[in-house]
Amino acid sequence: MSYFRKNARESLTKLSKITHIPVSTIFDKLKEFEGTVINKHTCLVDFRKLGFDIKVHMMFKVNKDAREEFQNFLLNNTRINSVFRINNGYDYLVEAIFRDMKELQDFSEKVEKYSVEQKQDFFVLEDIKREDFLTFKTGIGALV
């Protein structure tokens, strides 16, 4: 699984050569993990190169009665990459991606319709490390 964290597109044959585990075993294990611990295999994209210059982490505290409606809004909004429920003064942490400030402004105006009591933004200037946990060799032992 550590190898799939590092490169989810790696071929099973190549993995078998590296790990000395038979291809059939890797195949079976992968199928087993896909139904349990692996949520999905994806590719992490440089959104700036695709023309999306703005990446923001937004935290929202929302009135309890409006929470479900607001959550649905976040989950269905096309500009939202990730959504988490959090604590310590806020209810939701969101990673949102926009082409420009105008798109961000439009999104903020939509948010105003919900009972947002508190909001904090952090503009992401640079991704330094992404999806790196348990990609090290030391991680393999922890996973077995």
Place this chain on the structure above:
Amino acid sequence: MKIKPTHKKILRRLRQNSRESFAEISRATSIPVSTVFDYHKKLDEQFIHKYASLIDFRKLGYGIRVMLYIKAQDQEALEEYLLKHPNVNNLFQVEKKRLGCEVFFKTLKDYYDFLETIEPFRIQKLEEHDIIEELKLEGFKEF
């Protein structure tokens, strides 16, 4: 390279399932398999940062997941430390001269031990938010 609608179609498939074969992508998008192969190479070189399996770490015993926003006097040294730290999953440079950092730990003790290790970097501000539930991860595909 300017990105074309065909590139985007392939990229969307890879965002959804990066283990999909070229033949499967070709069937799903009606793009010839040779074009998928060529375009994939270009996407890989220029737009794709990495292919990763997204895992439910809670099921592996890592029940502590925290998002931290940190401002330290020794910011550069802290960045270097966090970059090498095995429990740091994501690390960002954010505005207001802060670092955003997502960490996973098995126990609260491990997490507090980690917090002690960053104290020497002269922490000025530390904002901690436990991630209680992941509702959506890497779902953006409307490019």
